[in-house]
Amino acid sequence: MKILTIYAHPADTITNCGGTLARHADAGDEITALLVTHGGRIHANRYAEEWRKADRAQEIVDAGLTEIVDHKKHELERAAEYIGIQKLVTLDHDDTLAAVNEDIVEEIAEQIAREQPDVIVCDYPKNPVMATDPHTVISTMALAAIARAGSYLQNLDGRAETTIKQVFFTALQATANDALTHYGVRNDYFVDITPVVGRKVAAMDCFDSQGYSGLFARKLIESANGEFGRSAGVNFAEGFVRLNSETHALLTVTEAARAADPLTRHVTYSQLDLRAAFPVRTD
Numbered sequence: 001m002k003i004l005t006i007y008a009h010p011a012d013t014i015t016n017c018g019g020t021l022a023r024h025a026d027a028g029d030e031i032t033a034l035l036v037t038h039g040g041r042i043h044a045n046r047y048a049e050e051w052r053k054a055d056r057a058q059e060i061v062d063a064g065l066t067e068i069v070d071h072k073k074h075e076l077e078r079a080a081e082y083i084g085i086q087k088l089v090t091l092d093h094d095d096t097l098a099a100v101n102e103d104i105v106e107e108i109a110e111q112i113a114r115e116q117p118d119v120i121v122c123d124y125p126k127n128p129v130m131a132t133d134p135h136t137v138i139s140t141m142a143l144a145a146i147a148r149a150g151s152y153l154q155n156l157d158g159r160a161e162t163t164i165k166q167v168f169f170t171a172l173q174a175t176a177n178d179a180l181t182h183y184g185v186r187n188d189y190f191v192d193i194t195p196v197v198g199r200k201v202a203a204m205d206c207f208d209s210q211g212y213s214g215l216f217a218r219k220l221i222e223s224a225n226g227e228f229g230r231s232a233g234v235n236f237a238e239g240f241v242r243l244n245s246e247t248h249a250l251l252t253v254t255e256a257a258r259a260a261d262p263l264t265r266h267v268t269y270s271q272l273d274l275r276a277a278f279p280v281r282t283d
């Protein structure tokens with residue numbers, strides 16, 4: 001299988017679906033991560049915090065766009081290695097991006113046509129009134145690009161249509177164990193990342209310049225992936241919402257559902273102590 005992830009900022013790929021990608025890499029699947037902005041402004045802790053100090057490191061306060069973007073790319077490349085992402089495509093738009101842009105939709109569509117993925121993973125496009133949220137803008141463009149790549153015509157565009165089999169959305173802050181607890185769209189597809197959670201920690205530790213290393217990496221995984229894990233009945237999970245309905249030959253029961261034991265579910269859920277297993281580096 002071939003997976004293409006489309007995210008606003010470099011670290012988004014790791015925080016939202018890094019564990020899932022690691023499992024797919026282990027399964028021999030091809031993974032390309034597309035980053036629409038260079039992420040130079042998002043969580044620019046390394047630079048902004050330096051300016052708050054009385055005694056500043058000249059190299060950091062002197063850093064311009066090229067240095068800042070290169071530094072973040074280096075962090076992303078190291079993170080991708082831990083996860084097993086084979087290819088990174090960075091479009092390097094400024095992360096002030098606040099509106100849908102036709103040219104960028106076309107750029108993303110061309111990448112989709114080039115990569116020919118079976119599956120796309122991107123953020124759930126939240127309420128568009130939140131125009132300050134670049135993730136919504138990027139996902140809106142990703143969906144438009146999927147439609148555009150699907151309508152490429154050899155006669156007009158010199159290339160054939162690309163049909164995406166499924167889109168998995170991340171970052172929707174709604175989860176439940178079942179279809180009745182609350183109404184509306186919710187994460188109802190979970191990937192157990194417990195076997196690879198150490199790689200997600202290591203990958204997040206790479207994003208030192210934005211303060212994602214150390215305690216934040218562990219806190220985010222314990223809380224967000226822990227909460228998805230509670231719904232999924234495993235230590236740590238990543239949650240997804242599917243765009244397309246699924247067609248099966250028969251009604252299915254997953255392996256996890258067959259193995260689930262309601263009596264001990266909460267105990268096994270709590271087994272892995274993340275901070276003890278993957279302590280914050282002090283070197």
Ligand SMILES: [Zn+2]
Binds near residue numbers: 008009042135
């Ligand atoms: Zn982001």
